[in-house]
Amino acid sequence: MNAKARAYVALMKLRVVELLLITTVPAMMLAKRGMPSVWLIVVTLVAGTLSAGSANTINCYVDRDIDQVMGRTRKRPLVRATVTPTEALVFGILLGIVSTLMFGLLVNWPSALLSLGAISFYVFVYTLGLKRRTPSNIVIGGAAGCFPVLIGWSAVTGSLSWSAALLFAIVFFWTPPHFWALAMKFRDDYAAAGIPMLPVVASPETVTRRILFYAYGMVAVSLVLAPVAHTGWFYLASAIAVGGWFLVEAHRIVRRTARGEDPRAMHLFHMSITYLTLLFTAIAIVAVV
Incomplete structure (x- = not known):
């Protein structure tokens, strides 16, 4: 793969897309109460990848000015000028068109509309509307990352x-x-980039208390799913176990921060990925058993 092709792939941020797709297939399985056809799964995942890649690429186009300021984003293609801004924007729009048509023609149009809505929400609400203006950016704008479960269910x-x-x-x-x-x-x-993320504008104590608040909300909703979706004892036990595990660490980060210690934020970050993976794995298991 030449440098140009690698740059286009990098714009799609496929490592982020992987996390979104973790939730899509279990949602499809729960909706089906079994295993959907391989064809439907493959088309949904491919179209979903293109959809998320579209949103991520356009995000890179809009944020190219701040990406060159932030250390963790300085190697992105638009910062290194591997592709031009126009090329990136056209690529992102084309990905969105292809993904929408794939969903509409090969899956169904409700899924296509949800996919288009996810792209639009991420670009216009989060990237253009909230990210540079309010510390609530990720609370509201993060809803774009929730669309894959709706798309999977609708598919x-x-x-x-x-x-x-x-x-x-x-x-x-x-x-x-x-x-x-x-x-x-x-x-x-x-x-440095002037982005008012909560940890920039609030004290570490405030941030960790907010983390704990949302962690409790997350676990509470995961438990409510059991009776509503009739998932049975295995899912409920799994949700209690992994939810309790996450809450213990959320309390620990609050205590470490209050004592002025290293909060070990990245430990919680990696735990959150494991939590979501385990929870949705449990959903997939109960859907087919």
């Missing part, structure tokens, strides 16, 4: 339900603890 059923809404809510409450932990680590980067 199977052609509609949504209360169970799908609860899956959405789990990811919604999960996003702030996940992202704020990362932002605590890279606080100086965001401050």
Whole structure:
């Protein structure tokens, strides 16, 4: 793969996309109460990857000025001028068009509209509207990352339900603890770029208390899913176990911060990924057993 092709792939931020797709297939399986066809899974994942890649690419186009200021983003293609801003914007728009048509023609149009809505929300609400203006940016804007569960559910059923809404809510409450932990680590980067992430504008004590608040919300919603979606004892036990594990660490980060110690924010960040993976694995298991 030549440098240009690698740059286009990098614009899509596929490592971030992997996390989104972790939630898509279990949502499809729960909606089906079994295993959907391999064809439907593959098309949904490919179209979903292109959709998320579209949003990420356009995000790189909009944020190219701050990416060159932040240490962790200085190697992105637009900063290194591997591709031009126009090329990146055209690529992002084309990805969005292809993904929308794939969903509409090969899956169903409700999923296509949800996919287009996710792209639009991420670009216009989060990137252009909130990111540079308010510390609540990731709370509201992070909802874009919750759309994959809705898309997965809709791909199977052609509609949504209360169970799908609860899956959405789990990811919604999960996003702030996940992202704020990362932002605590890279606080100086965001401050240098003028981005008012919560760790930039609030004290560490305030940030960790907010993390704990959303962690409790996340676990509470995950437990409500059990009776609503009739997931049975295995999922409920799994949700209690992994939720309790996450809450213990969330309390620890609050205590470390209060004592003036290293909060070990990245430990919580990596734990959040493991938590979401384990929880949605449990959902997938109960859907097929």
